[in-house]
Amino acid sequence: MLTPAMAPASAVSAPVRTASWRQTDPRTSIVLLLATSIAVMAPGGELVLPAAVLLGLLLAVADSSWRRLLVLAAAVGVLATLAHLLPLWVAHPLVQVVGVAAAFMLRFAAIIGVAQHLLATATPGTVTTALRAARVPRVVTVPLAVMLRFIPVVVAETLAVVDAMRLHGLTGWRAMVRHPILSIERFTVPVIAATLRVGDDLTAAALLRGLGSHTRPTSRTPAQLGWPDLLWVVVAATLSVLSGTVVGGAR
Amino acid sequence: MTTSTPTETERGRTLSVAMSARDLITIGIFAALYVVLFFAVTMLGFLNPVMMLGSLALSILVGAIPFLLFLTRVKHAGMVTLFAVVLGAVFTVTGYPAVAVATVIGLSLVVEVILWVTRYGSRWAGVASYAVFAAWYATPLLPLFYAREEYFSSPSMARMGPEYTAGLDAFLSPGVLIAFNVATVVLGLVGGVIALGLLRKHFTRAGLA
Numbered sequence: 001m002l003t004p005a006m007a008p009a010s011a012v013s014a015p016v017r018t019a020s021w022r023q024t025d026p027r028t029s030i031v032l033l034l035a036t037s038i039a040v041m042a043p044g045g046e047l048v049l050p051a052a053v054l055l056g057l058l059l060a061v062a063d064s065s066w067r068r069l070l071v072l073a074a075a076v077g078v079l080a081t082l083a084h085l086l087p088l089w090v091a092h093p094l095v096q097v098v099g100v101a102a103a104f105m106l107r108f109a110a111i112i113g114v115a116q117h118l119l120a121t122a123t124p125g126t127v128t129t130a131l132r133a134a135r136v137p138r139v140v141t142v143p144l145a146v147m148l149r150f151i152p153v154v155v156a157e158t159l160a161v162v163d164a165m166r167l168h169g170l171t172g173w174r175a176m177v178r179h180p181i182l183s184i185e186r187f188t189v190p191v192i193a194a195t196l197r198v199g200d201d202l203t204a205a206a207l208l209r210g211l212g213s214h215t216r217p218t219s220r221t222p223a224q225l226g227w228p229d230l231l232w233v234v235v236a237a238t239l240s241v242l243s244g245t246v247v248g249g250a251r
Numbered sequence: 252m253t254t255s256t257p258t259e260t261e262r263g264r265t266l267s268v269a270m271s272a273r274d275l276i277t278i279g280i281f282a283a284l285y286v287v288l289f290f291a292v293t294m295l296g297f298l299n300p301v302m303m304l305g306s307l308a309l310s311i312l313v314g315a316i317p318f319l320l321f322l323t324r325v326k327h328a329g330m331v332t333l334f335a336v337v338l339g340a341v342f343t344v345t346g347y348p349a350v351a352v353a354t355v356i357g358l359s360l361v362v363e364v365i366l367w368v369t370r371y372g373s374r375w376a377g378v379a380s381y382a383v384f385a386a387w388y389a390t391p392l393l394p395l396f397y398a399r400e401e402y403f404s405s406p407s408m409a410r411m412g413p414e415y416t417a418g419l420d421a422f423l424s425p426g427v428l429i430a431f432n433v434a435t436v437v438l439g440l441v442g443g444v445i446a447l448g449l450l451r452k453h454f455t456r457a458g459l460a
Contacts, residue, residue: 037346
């Protein structure tokens with residue numbers, strides 16, 4: 001029997017998702033990232049590179065992440081200058097080598113720009129919900145979600161270990177060249193040991209919450225594709241076509 | 252999703268590929284460890300071009316430690332393949348060629364066979380498995396085998412001038428490339444042996460292996 005006290009629960013079960021142009025479904029973020037990565041790294045990727053960079057900048061605006069916007073713009077500016085402008089002015093072999101490396105890293109910078117939108121907006125929960133809605137099997141979604149949750153933990157532990165090594169004066173190139181195996185040991189063993197300790201705790205917590213169970217869980221915020229998703233796909237496609245025509249025409 | 256119950260052969264090998272939730276979480280944790288350590292070490296290579304090859308060798312050695320530790324927790328078929336699929340997803344997103352993803356998954360199947368034959372108990376089989384798995388590090392150069400023309404006529408190569416391109420073409424002969432592939436396997440073997448020592452020295456004692 002439904003008592004008045006229980007009534008709010010049914011109100012919660014039908015959430016109203018406020019559709020804003022800023023919000024993309026994790027599936028859209030993943031598709032945008034995959035498309036960017038494949039297109040930019042494929043032969044002829046230079047044609048769509050400007051589109052990928054612009055998409056990354058627009059997504060940073062959508063997330064209101066001004067720091068990311070500035071860092072991405074600065075990184076792309078420096079790399080593009082090194083890759084395309086400097087070799088025209090200075091004909092030194094070293095500049096050419098740096099230019100080739102910068103052109104390579106420019107592609108990575110463009111992909112990272114789009115990837116940061118996924119990392120900033122998607123939580124393991126929303127990613128699992130979205131992937132489940134896309135009929136991806138459980139054996140793939142659970143490890144992926146755990147990895148997504150765990151990479152920041154490992155990065156934090158790694159930085160802490162590097163700091164500790166620096167305090168002990170163990171981070172110099174000389175020490176690394178003279179005792180490579182000892183350096184590997186001093187770096188990796190604490191990182192792995194610390195991470196696995198955190199991992200045991202998180203595993204217990206995740207199992208208690210039912211991660212990886214066979215029953216199909218429901219989500220408070222169901223994965224829905226809406227007009228913002230269509231908007232971003234159209235924006236990405238338009239940018240690619242424009243960039244392809246402009247860059248292709250300039251050749 | 253497979254729901255088969257574990258079946259035992261007369262020699263006691265588990266044939267089941269059903270994954271428990273704990274198995275799936277283990278795969279995710281070790282994939283995260285492997286990815287972060289791999290990128291942390293290869294990041295060193297961006298500091299200067301000389302370190303590029305050195306950091307590649309170093310990342311093969313470092314990668315052995317999480318991989319061997321992961322294998323101590325693998326007790327049935329399918330886990331290594333799933334690990335490779337998750338890594339493949341990361342590689343796709345970070346711009347590796349599709350052939351690298353296919354190679355990682357293919358090599359993981361070989362590792363599955365090695366582990367199954369040695370009944371998931373042998374640490375030396377783990378070292379051999381890592382040597383096989385480490386062969387994927389050669390994949391970024393694989394396009395040189397099937398798309399050589401395209402590789403050398405790319406705009407960045409064209410800007411380096413014909414002498415440089417011709418020199419690189421001569422240097423990256425099939426012989427050198429095969430030597431590079433063999434080197435990755437040898438480094439994998441060396442890394443596996445070092446990792447085995449570290450496992451015994453640290454992780455077994457701490458109850459983590």
